[in-house]
Amino acid sequence: MDIKNIYDAVIFSSAAITLRDAVLEAIGKKISLSSADLRSANLRSADLRYADLSSANLRSANLSSAKNSELAMARIQFIPATGAFIGWEKCLDERIVKLAISASAKRSHGAERKCRCSKAKTLEIWSADGKPLDEAISLYDSNFVYRKGKVVEVANFDEDRWNVCGAGIHFYLTRLEAEAHD
Numbered sequence: 517m518d519i520k521n522i523y524d525a526v527i528f529s530s531a532a533i534t535l536r537d538a539v540l541e542a543i544g545k546k547i548s549l550s551s552a553d554l555r556s557a558n559l560r561s562a563d564l565r566y567a568d569l570s571s572a573n574l575r576s577a578n579l580s581s582a583k584n585s586e587l588a589m590a591r592i593q594f595i596p597a598t599g600a601f602i603g604w605e606k607c608l609d610e611r612i613v614k615l616a617i618s619a620s621a622k623r624s625h626g627a628e629r630k631c632r633c634s635k636a637k638t639l640e641i642w643s644a645d646g647k648p649l650d651e652a653i654s655l656y657d658s659n660f661v662y663r664k665g666k667v668v669e670v671a672n673f674d675e676d677r678w679n680v681c682g683a684g685i686h687f688y689l690t691r692l693e694a695e696a697h698d
Contacts, residue, residue, distance in 0.1 A: 521551040522573050528552075536562070543567045571628070574678065595623055595631050595689065603636065603687030604694035605662070607652035610644035612694055613662045615687055624677045624684065629693055632684030634673035638662045656686075 654660035674682025
């Protein structure tokens with residue numbers, strides 16, 4: 517059984533018959549499963565204490581009763597679970613939007629740096645040449661407009677953290693990442 521990463525390269529090979537057994541063997545050998553594609557893996561009751569699951573795809577993985585699953589998930593959490601914080605979005609015409617993600621906003625990220633939230637306040641907007649602006653239009657929905665000083669919200673926020681392109685206000689944690697977004 518091969519464990520592949522999210523780029524389809526083999527990161528661990530085992531004589532195990534199931535993905536679960538291969539994962540447990542890798543964890544026991546302290547093999548990093550960073551970026552592992554563990555979609556739909558049954559890790560029920562597995563001890564994940566020493567698992568490096570950073571950037572792993574765990575969509576539909578069964579982690580019920582897994583020992584230390586909260587710790588394993590916390591290790592791949594890079595947006596704050598509570599409290600307000602700043603996010604950055606790239607819009608049409610290379611406009612950059614600085615967002616205040618509210619403490620009450622639902623928030624999510626999968627195995628990559630792109631994040632989503634249910635609501636945010638537009639703090640500032642800049643043109644590609646750095647001039648302050650009052651509004652920007654989403655790259656993906658021409659009806660979704662950010663206006664300086666106004667709160668934007670989505671009613672149908674997708675709470676599945678592994679659905680990276682699900683419904684929500686998409687953003688990055690740094691301006692540099694937002695600017696680099698294609």
